[in-house]
Amino acid sequence: MRQIAALLFSIAALSGCANPGIVKLSPDTYMLSREAxxxxxxxPSALKAGVISDAHAFAEGQGKVAIPISAKERPMGNGPAQWAxxxxxxxxxxKNDPEVRRTSLLPPANVLIQKIENISPDIRTKDESIRPVDVYAELVKLDDLRKKGIINEIEFEAQKKKILSTK
Structure with a gap:
């Protein structure tokens, strides 16, 4: 009976840090995750050391070096199945890559700052600038309308007087 209990305990202890394996995220980026x-x-320190050493062993197996990008740890919770x-x-x-010389492991940001503001742009679809009136061009247009019979002589004189008075 003691042998069975010891066997079950050793199996549970050995499977305590099951490793789902190395996951390829991009051509040169990988992720390794493990639960204790x-x-x-x-x-927790043995868990971290095991994961990092497995990553380095994986890279050395390819004749290369593992450069850390990020690490995220979750401590053991208080409830059931809340494993570290x-x-x-x-x-x-x-090994000759310049990034090998200096590496830094940045923790993930736990605060995100967003700036949201409403902008009301001043968009104009028409040219509202004040242009000087070209009196000569206006009188020529008015005369052309009179010659074509669109306006009569009285309307012509009234519009001509209006154009000349705005100058």
């Missing part, structure tokens, strides 16, 4: 199912007996987890995103680059 050991509950209060699981070590660690997600690690990394790029696989050549």
């Amino acid at each position: 199912h050991g509950g209060i007996f699981a070590s 987890s660690f997600e690690y995103q990394f790029r696989v680059v050549d």
Whole structure:
């Protein structure tokens, strides 16, 4: 009976950090995520170290180097099935790549600032600028209307007087 209990405990302990595998996000970017199912007996630092070492082993298997992009950890919760987890995103680059010399792991932003404002643009579809009246052109048009018989002599004189008075 003790042997069965010890066997079950060791199976549970070994499967406590199950690894779903490395997921390819883009041609050179990968993600590795793992949950610690050991509950209060699981070590968060061992979880992180295991994930990061697996990422480096994956890159070394290709003859390259793993450059960290981001890491996100979730501590163990208080309820059932709220396991601690660690997600690690990394790029696989050549050993001669300039990014290998200096890497920085930036935490994800937990605050997002949005600026939303209403803008009322002053759009005009017609030219409303004041133009000087071309008296000569207006009189020529008026005379043309009179010659074509569209307006009579009285209307012509009234419009002519109006044009000359606006100057």
